[in-house]
Amino acid sequence: MWMIICLLFSSGLATLENDRDFKMCGIWRHGNASRNLKYDLKTGCEKIEISANESTLSIRGSITAKCTRSSSIHLDSNALQNQSNFCVLWEPLLDLLIVEVNGNNHILCEPKGLQGSCCTDLSLGDQENASLYGIVKGSTRGDIIRDDVMETYTFKGGSINCKERFCDDASQKSRGANMIEEVVMKSNTTGHVDLPCAQSTVIEMEEGFTGLNLTLPASVASNMIPSVYLPSCLKSKTNIKSKVVCTYYKEQKLFQVGPSDSTLLGDIVGLSVENEIIQNLPEPVKIRFHHIPLPANCSGRCVSWDTKKDKEVNWKYEGCYTFKINERETECQCYHLTYFAILVQVKPRATVRHLEALTFITAVCCAVSLVSCLVLFYWLCKHRKMKKNQTSLVHRGLVVAIFLLCLFLILTGTIANVGNETVCEMTGALLHYSLLSTLCWMAMEVFHTFLLVRKVFSSRPPWVFYMGGFGLPALLVGILLSIGDIYGKKKIVPSENITGPYHMCWMLDSDKSLLAHYIINIGLLAVVVSSGTVMLFLVVKEIRNRSDWKKINVAFLSIWGLTCLFGTTWGLSFLDFGPFSEATLFLFCIINSLQGFFLMLRYYALERIKKKDDSSSGGSSSGPSKQHMLNTHENS
Known part of the structure; x- marks a missing residue:
């Protein structure tokens, strides 16, 4: 989805960091000798200790859901005046832990899917002072904790349902649907990804991708779940592999409603390809919605969400064509990727009675x-x-x-x-x-x-x-x-x-x-x-x-x-x-x-x-x- 990609690249690390659950930064004051990053991580939700001395920056504790790792990383010697800037970034939903030292990222725990129960809400615990070497100007999310030199910072957290928390947060933000697709793309998984507010399918398109028909996953068994056809033209010729995320949103609160005389008909489907802008496709993607029969005085049309205007109601008709299969099925054929739904006008539209007969009569009389x-x-x-x-x-x-x-x-x-x-x-x-x-x-x-x-x-x-x-x-x-x-x-x-x-x-x-x-x-x-x-x-x-x-x-x-x-x-x-x-x-x-x-x-x-x-x-x-x-x- 092109708008998601633009947001990621235009805002840089700032956007990503705002989505972190925990961010602790500081200045590591060290000696001139060889330096190392040591870590010892275990599952659980007890505490995490961030400490530093003359030659070692250490991360240890029990906060992960699945990640268990213990090792040491040699750091380069490019340090200014015997000190280095660092940050510890923790995303519990992804079980992702990153340490950044002088602009270089070191991934200590890689994403292994979205976690249900996780350790979050890390708050400051015990601290230990140091005389010369250690952490100066320690801060969390930009707020300074201590200016003087500290040897150890300890943070304690609590175990919660991370998926539910994430959905609650997403529903309160204007770009909540974008957040869901971003985190699913970063989860480093393929196949079914389940959240309380959305269910996604991650597909890896490889060389020779000829298109795919799939029925989107749902939290409950139902015959009303949308199905999607992905054409072969979605696969970029320049990339060997690329991921496409198909997301089924059952909760409309993630999206603003349409005009006052319209309403969204049930389901919403989001489609996006990793790191690509998808528009003006030579062959359309096809989303088939299953729904209850519409009243005689209502009409349903396929619409897509204009993500250029997150704070405005902007469901638009352009780029999608509506095909009524029967009274319970409508197919949307669209030539770009974003979020798709059916917009129903609940007020009677301006219609003409006996239009077919009037058209025939006019044509015959005009011919005469x-x-x-x-x-x-x-x-x-x-x-x-x-x-x-x-x-x-x-x-x-x-x-x-x-x-x-x-x-x-x-x-x-x-x-x-x-x-x-x-x-x-x-x-x-x-x-x-x-x-x-x-x-x-x-x-x-x-x-x-x-x-x-x-x-x-x-x-x-x-x-x-x-x-x-x-x-x-x-x-x-x-x-x-x-x-x-x-x-x-x-x-x-x-x-x-x-x-x-x-x-x-x-x-x-x-x-x-x-x-x-x-x-x-x-x-x-x-x-x-x-x-x-x-x-x-x-x-x-x-x-x-x-x-x-x-x-x-x-x-x-x-x-x-x-x-x-x-x-x-x-x-x-x-x-x-x-x-x-x-x-x-x-x-x-x-x-x-x-x-x-x-x-x-x-x-x-x-x-x-x-x-x-x-x-x-x-x-x-x-x-x-x-x-x-x-x-x-x-x-x-």
Whole structure:
């Protein structure tokens, strides 16, 4: 685990020494002759004596759990002014005793696993003075005991359950889980390592390591214990051997909880490799959690602990992917090593009912509109050759915008699943552009119709309409792209299957995206719908006295066609509340996805009515002074 390694190397001996149970230091005043370190260690919990004379520094006593050693070590003669700095370091949990003399470490007792009953809480006992040679400025954990020369310091301890003490200490520290993995790594054992607060498995990866499946140990037999798959890429090519520690934490108090609306689902698994930073793996590690079934309104996702911020709640989703095996099993596939768990959102998430049906309906309707737009564009271009006018120009712009909108609506889901982040960002921007362009061309239709109703027939340059319909949306989308963090892969969660969200390339859920959505999308939609509604009212008022308009089919065609043309059907989005919200949502998807088809149908009906009127009148202009607005749109 890379953060553990960084902590070890950045803090040096200071971090390690702070974890020592006992640290006694001093200055050894000695002669110029050969010097030795003698030790005589036995099991038990009686006392330890640290003494010094002209040529020998002695460590003897009974404080170890398993270590029994007696020998002498010759020390080098590099001493300044007949004195040497030394420290005696004791870690009872590891049964580790180290004597440091002038910066050189001498391990008197090596770790042999984690000890249960051990001798700790060493306190000062008897002392013996010396005249010339001995220990000066003796101290424990930096606190001076005596400044004068002492021959012997004696310390007595008590026997306790070291594992329980260690777990209690770890649970009260922000980096308690790190402490557990460090001490397991230093225990110099392989296989199962048991603590009251965690159970670990230490695996030694050697040359030819091809990966390993294992079930983590637990204090009690259970079918809910996580299993782990370690890929072969964990083994470093530069090291002949390396250790990996897999730890199962049953107690969540070693970790801070997640956000207030979330909770950790039971078990936590920690993975780390000795002296290595593991991230961006080519093959993921796989942790399979067994758990109780989640309520229908809750969702569980794999998370990892961000050890860069020990004092902050920082369970993050990045780097892990969630795969729901069944209602009782969830697999996390992660590309780095740290602590892993499943975070459950206990409050109902924002979900969409009938998402699969709505997606299918939208796709089918958009496909129909795509074909309709192609046919209608051909008709409009043919009509333009016969008689050029601004009405045809505005219609063509709207048809192109609707075509692009339907095209990107069909493609956005596929691109979100197969494309990378950059491709999805650009697709989301294009989808937003086509939506804004559709709304802007509808606004152009409203503006142009207003001129017709008011008998203002002066021609406008085509670039005015192009700038309003295509230019303004391009400007707005360009500004949002320059701001950044607006477009990307958006997740829409169906209420029927909260673990299988629908992905699309659209605007993200960030604060900047939401602000842009409400200001640009909702603002422009409100302008188009309100102005279109007013324009529809004016047009109907203008032509309501026409005799042939009183026919039911003509009236329906007039109102329906103008409603789609002026974008008032988009106003259904403002009615998505209350008991009719689901029906409104389906209507919104169907009507607006079929706008290309409805416009083609309207144009075809207009042509039929026009031909019928021409044939009945014999080509004479016997119509009323104020033309039907449907015909006016085609013959300005």
